[in-house]
Amino acid sequence: MPSKEVMSLLRESALPHIWCAGCGHGIVLHSLLRAMVDLKLDPTKTVMTSGIGCSSRIPGYVNVCSLHTTHGRSLAFATGVKLANPELTVIAAMGDGDCAAIGGNHFIHACRRNIDICAIVMNNNIYGMTGGQASPTTPEGAMSTTSPYGQLEPQFDLCKLAVGAGATYVARATVAQPKAIEGYIKKGIQKKGFAVIEVVTYCHTQFGRKNRRPRPIDNIEWLRNNSVPISKAKEMSEEELRGKIVVGEFVDIERPEYVERYLQLVEQLGGRR
């Protein structure tokens, strides 16, 4: 059972949630709430943004300042919020299509800018809300309604993308590792800079049914059996890593943060911060 503190962070009026019974997104939500409780975040100074999709309903369920925006634009709205009021803790939720397809441009530029936002990408490898279409993270060969003969395109590695684009904290966990998700989110929120936490979750309804993992437990087991810690992955060949999910922390570095730099400029010019 979730703790009393966790329950107190839920926006009860927005419940019940829209997610299917057994959806992996619930594990992400609970992990996030535990991280928030642990960090003692002031909900009135915490902002959650999102785009469109099943994952993007998450800010509605968290009783903070919640901004459910347009498809792909979670980070662009979050950028405006953070720059306008740097005191706020800003958490940007996204789905895989939201982040890597329609919102891909905002994603790489938020990484490059190194703006103090914690991005949580809930990657279930599919457009679930619209009924199971292929996304940029749908594995090659996987079945979806728009890849009825198997996905032809290779998938994005969101963590590599984030590292390449300049994010200062990048980590990946699967929903088979709720404690790891919680820990990474905590570090991501505390990071002074752009943090990306990719949570590999699942959609048993729209992806699993077409790919021989129809029950939630099939997916959790699959994720557990196919995850490789980053330390071990370093010793494995590309061939051995095919189809595996590398989990762990990819980057944790320091680099000047954008809003801080902008405020320094304001001060230099004699403007009021």
Place this chain on the structure above:
Amino acid sequence: MTMGNCRKVAFWQGNTAVAMGAIAAGCRFYAGYPITPSTEIAEVMAEELPKVGGRFIQMEDEIGSMAAALGASVAGLKSMTATSGPGMSLKLENIGYGYMTEIPVVVVNVQRGGPSTGLPTKASQSDVMQARWGTHGDYAAIAVAPSSVQECYELTVYAFNLSERFRQPVIVLTDEIVGHMRERIEVPDPSSLTIVNRKRPTVPPSEYLPYKADPEDDVPPMASFGDGYRWYLTGITHDERGLPATANPKKCDEKVRRIIRKVMRFKDEIVRWDGEGLEDARVVVFSYGSVSRTALSAVRQMRSRGVKVGHFRPITLWPFPEEQLKACAPEAKFFVVPELNAGQMVLEVERVVGRRAEVLSITSVNGELFQPSDIARVIEEVA
């Protein structure tokens, strides 16, 4: 404006006046993306905003600029973005988000020829219907159309005031001519300006309903993120709590009708227009923005020759000054509508006066301006 309220006289281009007007109105956030012929607005904001403690950010695209401006407004800063045709097309989805979630923001469209890349360095008025109907769904648009550098400044202040008062996006529709033209401007003393700020909630956070409108104006008080109120904004049609209400037709109806009503019930307070020689006019030239400068010259020329011709200039294009146009020239038998497009606002003129007078459209879509003689010739034909 009297010189008594004037802080200084400057020689600015319209784009500079828009930027300086925005800062005078209290704008402290600008997000933009370079595009001709609006780029100077971003350049001035990049230079000036940090000096007054504001924030400028060059976003990765037009969509992101619109989003960031809206986000900043929710976090409590008066915000603006500026663009031109192709960029405006890209911003439209998020402008719709602004209507639905009721976020004040000012969007400047320095119009250029279209469709598509069109005529990047030439003036046009072909986005006037886009300003009204551009984003999908039902809403009441507000758009102002400056015709001088002075008006670029003053109407940007006005746009901010309307945006704050009605809690919604307001569009400033200039064009390449007004944007790049340099002329004398009397920059007002800031203390002489009327500045409107959004209504803030007065109830304790536990009682705050973000979309419960005050009955006297249909506008809900707006909290900012970070000031103690926790609330939920969504582009999904929502109830007074801000929560999705798609399964509740009554709530959906209430929401959409209210965001239209909150503007339209005050349209006579919003509408601005000016006129000349209308009392006895048999012919009325209806024009706006940069074209009104040419049109007025033609009207005065013909007046001096004894032709009973007047000029009607809508300053707010949306809401359309319907009653004002209807009443402006009881004798008029002809309305002449020159526009730098294939005939857009003329449809409104026809709707309003078309039953009692003949409406003639003069159009240009090649990026060239009218000569006063182009308009004078039509006046002469019908006079």
